[in-house]
Amino acid sequence: MKSLIDILDFTVEEIDELLSVANDIIANPVKYSEICHGKKLATLFFEPSTRTRLSFEAAMYELGGNVLGFSSANSSSSSKGESVADTAKMVSCYADIIAMRHPKEGAPLVAAMNASIPVINAGDGGHNHPTQTLTDLLTINREKGRFENLNIGFCGDLKFGRTVHSLINAMSRYKGNTIYLVSPTELKLPDYVKKDVLDKKNIKYVETQSLDEVMPELDILYMTRVQRERFFNEEEYLRLKDRYILVPEKLDSAKEDLIIMHPLPRVNEISVAVDEDSRACYFRQALYGKYIRMALILKLLKEAGTI
Amino acid sequence: MNIDSIKDGFVIDHITAGRAMRIYELLELSKLDVPVAIITNAGSKKMGKKDIIKIDGDVPLNLEVIGYADPKVTVNIIKDGKLTEKLTIPMPEILTNVIFCKNPRCITSVEQEINHIFKLTDKEENVYRCIYCESKADL
Numbered sequence: 001m002k003s004l005i006d007i008l009d010f011t012v013e014e015i016d017e018l019l020s021v022a023n024d025i026i027a028n029p030v031k032y033s034e035i036c037h038g039k040k041l042a043t044l045f046f047e048p049s050t051r052t053r054l055s056f057e058a059a060m061y062e063l064g065g066n067v068l069g070f071s072s073a074n075s076s077s078s079s080k081g082e083s084v085a086d087t088a089k090m091v092s093c094y095a096d097i098i099a100m101r102h103p104k105e106g107a108p109l110v111a112a113m114n115a116s117i118p119v120i121n122a123g124d125g126g127h128n129h130p131t132q133t134l135t136d137l138l139t140i141n142r143e144k145g146r147f148e149n150l151n152i153g154f155c156g157d158l159k160f161g162r163t164v165h166s167l168i169n170a171m172s173r174y175k176g177n178t179i180y181l182v183s184p185t186e187l188k189l190p191d192y193v194k195k196d197v198l199d200k201k202n203i204k205y206v207e208t209q210s211l212d213e214v215m216p217e218l219d220i221l222y223m224t225r226v227q228r229e230r231f232f233n234e235e236e237y238l239r240l241k242d243r244y245i246l247v248p249e250k251l252d253s254a255k256e257d258l259i260i261m262h263p264l265p266r267v268n269e270i271s272v273a274v275d276e277d278s279r280a281c282y283f284r285q286a287l288y289g290k291y292i293r294m295a296l297i298l299k300l301l302k303e304a305g306t307i
Numbered sequence: 308m309n310i311d312s313i314k315d316g317f318v319i320d321h322i323t324a325g326r327a328m329r330i331y332e333l334l335e336l337s338k339l340d341v342p343v344a345i346i347t348n349a350g351s352k353k354m355g356k357k358d359i360i361k362i363d364g365d366v367p368l369n370l371e372v373i374g375y376a377d378p379k380v381t382v383n384i385i386k387d388g389k390l391t392e393k394l395t396i397p398m399p400e401i402l403t404n405v406i407f408c409k410n411p412r413c414i415t416s417v418e419q420e421i422n423h424i425f426k427l428t429d430k431e432e433n434v435y436r437c438i439y440c441e442s443k444a445d446l
Contacts, residue, residue, distance in 0.1 A: 083418050104414040106439020110421060125412050127440055192443070196429075 002303040003112040003119040004296065007130040007166050012173055014299075018134060019141050021295035022288070029062065032294065036065030036307060041297065042095035043069035044087065044111075045122070046078060046102040051264055051286065052122050052131070056099045059293035068095060073103075088115040096306050097297060099131075100124075118300035126160045126227075132263050133166040134296065135289035136222075142288060143259045143281055144219065149176035151217045155244050156182075156224035156269060158189040160231075163263045164224060165193050172201045179205040180214045184243050186236070187226070211244055216253045221246075223262045223269055223282075247271045251279065261285055316341070317368065318383040319360040324348055326377050327358035333372040333405065341366055372405050374398045375435065400427050402435060406444050413440035 004010065010018070025032050041060040045053050048071060057067045070076045077087065084102065088111035091098055098115060100108045101122040108121035108128075123129040140147060152171060154164050158181055168189075171177055179198065181189050188207065198205050208214055215221075223246055231237040245268060246260070262270060262282040274280050301307045322330060327345050336343050341364030351357040362368070365386075373380050374396035384392040402425040408415045415421050415437070425435040425444050435444040 083420060084414065085418075085420070102414070104417060105410065105412050105441075106414040106437070109439055110414055110418070124414075125440075127412075 001112075001116065001118055002300055003108075003115075003121075004130050004300065005109050005112055005119070005121045006128050007133045007170050009130070015134070015137060015170075018292065018295045018299060019138055021298060022138050022291040023142070025291050025294050032063055032298070034064040035298065036060065036063035036301065039063075039065040039097070039301060039306060040095040041065060041067050041069075042091045042098045043067060043071070043122075044076070044091065044098055044100040044102075045069065045071045046073040046076065046100070046107070047123070048072055049101050049123065051289075052101060052129075053099075055286070055289045056120075056122065056131075056293055058290050059297060062290070063294055063297060065096075065297075069099075084110045085114040087111070088119070092116040097301055097304075117306075118304050120296065120300065123162070126162050128166060129162050129263075130166060131289070131293055131296065132163045133170050134292045135285060136163070136167050136261065136263075137170060138288040138292045139259075139261060139281060139285040140220065143284070147171065147174040147177075150219045151178045151180065152220045152222065153180040153182055153211070153214055153218040154189075154222045154224070155211055155246075157187045157226045157240075158183040158224070159187040160227060161224045164189070164222065167222065168193060169197050172197050172203050177203065178217075179203060180218065181205060181207045182209065182211045182214060182244070183207075184209060184240055186240060211246075212250065212253070215250065216255070218254065218258055221254070221258060221260045223260065223266070225262075225265065225267055225269055242268065245269055245271060246274055248273050248277065251277060254279070312388065313361060313363050313385045314388050315363075315365040316385050317360075317362040318385065319362070319373065320357070320381045320383060321351070321354060322358035322360065322380050323377050324354070324356035324358055327360055330360060330373060330376050330380075333376055334368055336360070336362065339364065339366055369405075370394070370396055371399045372402070375402055375405065378433065398427055398430060398433065401425070402444075406435070408437040408440065408442055409445075410437065410440050410442040413437060413442065415439060 060067050084107050092115045097118050099120045099122045105125040105127035112119040158164050226241040228237050258279045259281045344361040346359040348356045378398050382394040407423045424438045428436045
């Protein structure tokens with residue numbers, strides 16, 4: 001049973017195929033509007049997430065399907081002590097596909113090992129968030145038209161930022177890219193990502209604490225939020241959260257065709273004034289998230305023989 | 308120092324000096340009811356210093372874990388006082404419930420029934436990672 005737990009579960013060809021289906025959905029939405037009629041997506045969200053959950057739900061509704069599920073652990077049987085494995089087996093009786101978010105790393109893999117229907121990892125703690133990566137790839141595909149020879153800057157929390165790790169991993173499969181890593185020392189990209197991904201695949205990268213220094217080089221600026229929930233120590237969170245705030249003046253030295261991405265939600269790391277700049281594409285990015293999830297649901301249901 | 312020769316059993320040789328106790332733990336030798344000798348810092352032409360474990364008894368052993376702990380080790384199997392087999396143990400691709408994930412953010416930290424599974428991700432560096440959270444195993 002094909003599931004999506006880690007972005008590397010999909011080959012470059014499979015990702016290309018998903019992007020092509022997503023682009024076709026954008027061009028011809030009516031063609032896809034009844035394709036999942038009578039099918040059900042279970043959204044099992046053990047941790048709150050408005051954006052990802054709504055994006056999955058909107059995706060299934062736009063495919064003509066239905067949605068069931070819960071949006072916090074308190075409203076599920078896990079509050080009674082049910083294991084992830086049992087939840088996955090039980091939900092397999094009621095739905096055709098699962099999208100799961102869980103605060104513990106690896107929980108969606110446990111679900112996939114026990115479910116008889118496809119499982120999509122909708123975020124497991126600070127570990128993986130492959131549908132965000134697919135969203136980011138569709139955004140780059142539509143806004144830049146290529147995945148090669150790009151200067152990509154990641155700014156903010158590069159230590160706990162799972163979207164950053166996944167996107168670096170995904171982009172490392174394409175040629176000629178340079179990665180700029182902008183973060184305070186405490187939130188630097190972990191060594192194992194540098195060693196296992198960047199060094200191993202011979203990807204050029206630059207580490208710096210200054211966003212201004214690298215801004216003129218960038219084709220893509222990927223901003224991230226410093227996430228309170230990833231810190232065991234509140235003091236350290238408060239000390240680091242306002243380190244990088246993107247304001248319109250900071251973009252003076254940036255390229256005309258830069259794109260500014262952010263997985264959202266933002267807190268204050270991008271000033272609202274930047275939203276007016278045509279280079280800000282984070283809300284378009286959220287929209288692309290729905291289309292790529294539609295393509296993903298279709299792919300997994302087709303491979304399972306459900307549609 | 309004299310350690311009696313073995314009639315039926317195992318001599319685990321060429322253990323990297325300092326790793327014998329870890330192998331003793333992984334093989335759960337403390338649970339055996341047969342004589343076990345651990346020799347540390349023995350002289351070795353090839354290695355300079357090495358550790359050796361002798362097990363005097365034909366007992367069932369999960370030799371696979373040795374490949375994880377120290378792939379350079381050789382296991383000599385003794386029967387009727389004679390060396391019958393000399394094995395090197397390749398690094399196992401998967402380790403199930405041999406080592407345990409210590410990451411407090413991993414699903415295995417809250418659900419007791421889940422098997423702790425580690426996968427060999429880098430053969431040259433002898434790196435095993437938890438299949439759920441990808442944390443690196445400490446040797």
